[in-house]
Every structure is written in C-alpha cells, then in structure tokens.
Amino acid sequence: MDANTTVKGSESDSELVDKKAFTAVKANDSDNNSTSKKRNLDKYCRKIDTRILIFAIILSILAQSDRGSIGVAKVVGLEKDLGMVNNNFNIAATLYTAGFLSLEMFSNFLLKRVGASRLLPTLGIAWGIVCTLQGAINTKTQLYVMRLLLGMAESGFTAGILLMMSFFYPKRKLTTRVGFFYLSFPLANVFSGPLASALSHIDHPTISHWQWVFILEGLITIVVAFFGYFIFHDHPEKCSFLSQEAKDFIVSYKRKEKTLGGSENLAMNDTKRALADWQLWCMVFGTFAACAACNSLSVFAPEVINKMGFSPTQAQVMSALPSACGTVALLFAGQIVKVCRSHWVAGCLVMSVALMGSVIMIAALSVPVRVFGLCLVGAGSFAGQGILPGWVVTANSQTVANSAVASTLTVFMGSSSGFVASNVFLNWDAPRFAIGHSVNIGTLSLGILACVVVRINMGRRNRRLDDQQHQIGFDKPGFRFVY
Numbered sequence: 001m002d003a004n005t006t007v008k009g010s011e012s013d014s015e016l017v018d019k020k021a022f023t024a025v026k027a028n029d030s031d032n033n034s035t036s037k038k039r040n041l042d043k044y045c046r047k048i049d050t051r052i053l054i055f056a057i058i059l060s061i062l063a064q065s066d067r068g069s070i071g072v073a074k075v076v077g078l079e080k081d082l083g084m085v086n087n088n089f090n091i092a093a094t095l096y097t098a099g100f101l102s103l104e105m106f107s108n109f110l111l112k113r114v115g116a117s118r119l120l121p122t123l124g125i126a127w128g129i130v131c132t133l134q135g136a137i138n139t140k141t142q143l144y145v146m147r148l149l150l151g152m153a154e155s156g157f158t159a160g161i162l163l164m165m166s167f168f169y170p171k172r173k174l175t176t177r178v179g180f181f182y183l184s185f186p187l188a189n190v191f192s193g194p195l196a197s198a199l200s201h202i203d204h205p206t207i208s209h210w211q212w213v214f215i216l217e218g219l220i221t222i223v224v225a226f227f228g229y230f231i232f233h234d235h236p237e238k239c240s241f242l243s244q245e246a247k248d249f250i251v252s253y254k255r256k257e258k259t260l261g262g263s264e265n266l267a268m269n270d271t272k273r274a275l276a277d278w279q280l281w282c283m284v285f286g287t288f289a290a291c292a293a294c295n296s297l298s299v300f301a302p303e304v305i306n307k308m309g310f311s312p313t314q315a316q317v318m319s320a321l322p323s324a325c326g327t328v329a330l331l332f333a334g335q336i337v338k339v340c341r342s343h344w345v346a347g348c349l350v351m352s353v354a355l356m357g358s359v360i361m362i363a364a365l366s367v368p369v370r371v372f373g374l375c376l377v378g379a380g381s382f383a384g385q386g387i388l389p390g391w392v393v394t395a396n397s398q399t400v401a402n403s404a405v406a407s408t409l410t411v412f413m414g415s416s417s418g419f420v421a422s423n424v425f426l427n428w429d430a431p432r433f434a435i436g437h438s439v440n441i442g443t444l445s446l447g448i449l450a451c452v453v454v455r456i457n458m459g460r461r462n463r464r465l466d467d468q469q470h471q472i473g474f475d476k477p478g479f480r481f482v483y
Helices: 002-075 078-082 088-114 116-136 140-154 157-168 171-181 184-199 209-226 244-256 268-275 278-306 312-318 320-331 333-340 343-363 367-395 400-424 434-471
Strands: none
Touching: 002 078, 002 088, 002 116, 002 140, 002 157, 002 171, 002 184, 002 209, 002 244, 078 088, 078 140, 088 116, 088 140, 088 157, 088 400, 116 140, 116 157, 116 209, 157 171, 157 367, 157 400, 171 333, 171 367, 184 320, 184 367, 268 400, 278 320, 278 343, 278 367, 278 400, 278 434, 320 333, 320 367, 333 343, 333 367, 343 367, 343 434, 367 400, 367 434, 400 434
C-alpha cells in the first residue's frame, strides 16, 4: 500500500511539473506575442509618422506663418502704407479670428463626409491664395476683408488634422503625436520671423516690402498644399501605403481599446451628448489659456521687442527667440508628462512657467530680464500646446463623435483666444503692455484651476466605470479616462 501511494505520489509530482512547464511556455508565448505586438505597433506608427504626420507639420507651419505674417508686415510699413491708426491693426487681427471661428464648429462634420484626403489640401490651397492676394491690397478695408477670408480658409485644418490623427493612432501613442504636430506652432515663428525679414528686404519699384511677405509666403503654401492630395488619407482602412496585414492589425488594436472611429458614422445623438459634457469644456479651457499666451507671441512679439528699443529688423529676428524656447520645451512635452506621471500635473506645471514669464514682463523694464520673461512665456505656453490638446483628444476618443467634438472644441477654444490676444496688446500701453500680460496671467490661472477640477472628476468617472464593469462581470478592460 505504501508502494502504491509512492507511485501515485510520483505521478502527481510529474503532472505538477508538466503543468508548471506548460504554464511557463504559455507565459513565454504571451510575452513573445506582447513583444511582437509592440514591434508591429511601433513599425506601423513610424510609417504614419513619416508618410502623414511630417507633411501635416510642414503644412501647419505654413498656415501659422501665413497667419502671423501680418505681425512682420506691420513692422515693415503695413500700417503707414494703408493709413491705419489707433486700433485698426487690432481690428484686422480680430477679423481673422472671427472668420476662423465662423466655420470651425462645422469643419469636422464636413471632413467626415468629404474625407481628409480631399478637404485638407483644398483648405491649404485656399488660404495660400488668400494670403497671396493680401499682397495686392491698397486700403485697410481690403485688409479687413482679406483677414476675414484667410480665417475662413484656414478654418477646419487643425481640427481636421487632430481628428484624422485620432483615426490613425492608438490612444497610448496619440498624445505624443499631437504634441509633435503642435511643434508647427513655435517652429512657424522661428522660421517665419527671419524668412519674412529676408523677404521684406526685396526691393521693387512698385511692390512694397510688406507686400512681398504676403505674396511669396502664399505662393509657397499653394505649391506645398497641392501634394496633400497624394499624401493625406481618410483612415487606415483606406491607406494605400499600408499592407492588408498592417490594416488588420491597427483596426484590431483600436477596436480592443474602444477607440476605432475612422470608418464609423458620426451619430448626431452621440455628438449632442459630447457637446453637453461639462468636463470636456473645462478641459479645453486649459488649451484656451495656453493658446492665448501663444497668440500673444505669434502676433505681437515683434512689436513688443521693437518697443524695447530694437530696430524693426532686429525685432523680426529676435521674435524667433521665445518661439525657439517654446520649440525646445514642446519637444520635451512628452517627457514632462512621463516625469509628472500625469497630463494634468504637467499641464499645470508648464502653464505656471508661462504665468511667471508674464509676471516678469509687467514687473521689469530691464531689456535682458524682459527677453527672459518672453522666453518663459514661449516655453510654458508652447509646451502647454504639446500637452493639453493631446490630453483632450486622447481622453475623449471612445467614439467618433467624441473625437470629432473634442478636436473641434480644442481648436475652437484655442482660436477663440485670438480675440483676447488681438485686443489687449495696445499701442498706447507700450512698453510694459501691462493689460495684455495681466490678461494672460488671469487666463493661465484659470487654466490651472480647470486642470485640477478635471482631474478630480475623471477619478470619479473612472471609479464609476470600474463599478459598472464589475457588476456585469466583464473582465476585459474597457475605456477609461486618461489623466
């Protein structure tokens, strides 16, 4: 009997060893599968980066450059030649924003119907034509009309890019890519200042220096935007440069994380529900605050520096310095999120840096200190653009309606800040521009508060989703808000 027991025990031990070995093999297969999936995802994202994202950044740089070229034109004689006085320039800057916002809320609905591959390049050609025509104007009224049309032509481009990116990239990769796309904002200021300065020195008997800025920048945009018809795609399923295997992989991946939306219809009920979400509105206010500071630099940095005692040429070149700091900060935006281990903490941190810069601009008259303050504003505000819009789109990507509304509202609120920036930096308030910087301080403070409120509410919503999933006994992870 002892022998039988010994034999039986030996068989049991053998079975146990086999079971452990099987479990180890299964775990190893799972690890290999996970490694393979990560490798496939990285390979797929690199293809999208090089084929679509880089071109989107280039075209966006041209958009920002065409938009902000009026600031350089002002320094080299625009106001004098058109007989502009008092706040006429502020009116022109405001009309651009009015035109932009007039169509912005409908842009992504049009993109879903027409397709990104056709709409986005068409918008680029349209605003390039309008920018070129600004070089043919003779009165301030004509400038007002052209700025309104330029805003309408650019309306929908940035929101369309963000929506298209939410179709192509999975949630874990989206925030970083949105941050890379927003590099176009400071890069535009870095390149457009020296470029416009060079263009403004072209001598011609009948064409003024400021006219050359508009004409040549617009023509460059038209040529580049044309290639968008061959580069942009509507969503991965229609992407010609992806293999069928890559298409199946990304569709399956995004379906598992509950963010597949490129080929889905845009439901009106879901859209209304997304628009009524107060948390989303609170989130995009942070983008509003960061963009208000960015717009201050984009349009008024040459003038602010000029009022410090620098010549117009020096001001044009030096206006690139704050944006260069912003470019560097934006490059590290993803790392800032990783170090802070959350989007909302990172957002609060960079907005605090921009706030500090605005305080310095009010408190000090020393030129080196004020230039340092402008650099802080550039670093903080542009880093905010690398963090906050990506957070908004990533945290609201559960349906195509949420993605469309989130990307549209992000751009809408960011552009609305142009109304603020265009009307608070006034000529008679030089050289401190205390009103403009005080408004930036107020909006940035409210933006920080908005991030805190959103973080608290997201925690509550995620706990509610966990409870609901536990009640129905569903083990697979579903959508969760990212904070």
